[in-house]
Amino acid sequence: MSKINLTRRGVLKTGAVAGAGLALPTYLSAQDSGFTNAPTGSTVTLGFNVPQTGPYADEGADELRAYELAVEHLNGGGDGGMMNTFSSKALQGNGILSKKVEYVTGDTQTKSDAARASAKSMIEKDGAIMITGGSSSGVAVAVQALCQEAGVIFMAGLTHSNDTTGKDKRANGFRHFFNSYMSGAALAPVLASAYGTDRKAYHLTADYNWGYTTEEAIRASTEAMGWETVAAVKTPLTQTDFSSYIAPVLQSGADTLVLNHYGGNMVNSLTNAVQFGLRDKQVNGKDFQIIVPLYSRLMARGAGENVKGIFGSTNWHWSLQDEASKAFVQSFGTKYGFPPSQAAHTCYVQTLLYADAVERAGSFAPCAVAEALEGFEFDGLGNGKTLYRAEDHQCFKDVLVVKGKENPDNEFDLLEIVEVTPVEQVTYAPDHPQFAGGALGSCNNGA
């Protein structure tokens, strides 16, 4: 049985201890530098938060390689890569603002929770001044919100959902990668000229945020040119066998299958669709076609033979022949022995853009950096002339429409560029319905 012996002295003692515990933090002064993690020594720390385990581990590994290369170039090592072709010449190859660049890495596990924990430890423990990375929109949105709260800059890695710079945009977050809307706008005209304007499309959509926005974007732009959407079916993200979803496609009377899938999902669903012989079928007097809105080289490699002749869009491809892309492929290839993926490219570019913005602003303070990035126009980073739009912190640049190569020369040469869609065609108003509902808020310097 329990008994409670409350004595006056005991209560006083406990109260005093508890009170002291509560009061302690308020007695000590907070940081006084004006912004979170202001670098004080001769170095500055960047946080590279990429998936090292889980479904996007391949992309994460390639992103990390790109970050290491970028740090090397910023510190004046290697051949300088795209720093030589970049239109802004603020970077000197002596670090950022003469501080040597150091970095810490973390594993997002492609989970919002783990990604935030990892980013938090970078900010709180390692003193990272900027967080970058991620290979999933869910993670990007979660980490972006965290960086906004903590008062550091977030440079998004591979994230394609409209929401990252749409309804979930934040003042401290910036995205170089393109988005679902741009994929739709770039793909539609190419599809119209290749397959005609009278088609019936059947969508299979990964059942999560990115899937929804991609389906919405592709539907909107294909319906605008005359296509009809027969059905749109959601598939669980964890699905590995799509046979049961492919079978009903033919009965539906559709003649085009749109796979709003990414990574392993896309590899499996495309393989299933091809094995079912969809591409050899004739429906409504037309050849059956398959479309994959977001392509990556790593996915093309996973799907192997099956990607031949299939259209999709991509942010960047290593076979581009402009000076900047060639310089980047050259220095990445020299260091690692194979060409970089689009994930590696966007991460490398984001790091350079951040460093350059700090140099131009003359300060690491997030608000100053954000101001330097907003409305910044640049060239020479592999995508031609690019604008970082101030209204939503999204980059506007040309989008590549690609097709699986019929006769690849080697295991990296799997995609061929069909068309470079000019930036005007993929630009939209900041309050476009697909992006409505969010607000940037104001930039946060933190402590």
Place this chain on the structure above:
Amino acid sequence: MLGLGKKDTTLVLLVACLTMLAPFLLNPFPEGSAMAQFNAGYPDLMQRFVIFGIFAIGFNILFGLTGYLSFGHAAFLGIGSYAAVWMFKLLSMNVIPAILLAVVMSGLFALLIGFISLRRSGIYFSILTLAFAQMMFALAYSVLTPITGGETGLQLAPDDPRVLDTATSASGNIPVPGLFGMEMRDTAKLELGSWVFTFNVGYYFSAIVMLISFYLAIRIFRSPFGMMLRAVKSNQQRVNYTGLNARPYTLAAFVISGMYAGLAGGLMASMDPLAGAERMFWTASGEVVLMTILGGAGTLIGPVLGAGMIKYMENIISKINSDILHSWFAFLPDGLEDFMVAIVYPFIGKGWHLTLGIIFMLVVIFLPGGLVEGGQRIARLFRRKKQAKGDDASKAKQPAE
């Protein structure tokens, strides 16, 4: 003190000292030194230590006392988080209503799930709870996206109603969770020479909540109710034949432990206002089982130690990369350095699961009672030595183990 025996009072005081002094204890290495990598005294990790401590204490009330192994406890953690974030969105950024709703909601769900699952025992019970948790996860991940935010997770937005607070702070940003004006993320730094110690409001708040939950757990362990639960664990049939219906007791234990999980979930959301569906995934449920077994199931402090151990590994070991390894072994000749790095590399960074697995294996094989048993063995070793020095007569009186 407070209705506890002498031994338990010492234990509570010990835990209180450890948690209150954690910013010092967890940061033993000076800033900038090579060993600073192993410092764990930053707010996020300290908060995780105590929050997962609460989660594991609650799990231990069910598993340690009744022996019912629930494989779906993370569902309650998730429910608690979602409830708390909804409170932040609708009512106010004060953490008290959020945590209260988190506990109530998870208690209700635990009542429902427990009522159904407890009709079976043993492996069937485990599978039922696992099935429920996976159902919850699937619902949160896609079907209930309007309520849970789906894959992106439930987040605060500047246009949330927040009827008792302002929707946005003065600077136009989303306000942060706080307790009557004290922001949870407020942090003060104390610099002593090259040591830096961090004191965080959120951490101390969670630590006090953890101490209260720990105290409650002790009271439950020592109460007649706790004794009944132990009886269920040792032989449920015998309890039944004595004419006692065990189910109300097990259901009560299940609900209490679900509420503990909800409390932990609510605290997690209060420290970092985002609730993601992954929190409910079965691996998260498995993690709390690991924590409890690693620390010592059925012991009072074991689960807290286990939770601390796993969270430390997850956050510290996983962040060591090959560059850091190279700097550690830089004093060796080149060939040897690369060799050492190659040997250690699989166990750090993304290989932290491997290290955890090995430690877990060693603990289960050599210390079946968990870390607590390890501590007891060491303590006993010292006591024996002392006695060996003393007279032999006292040794003879000591009963054999």
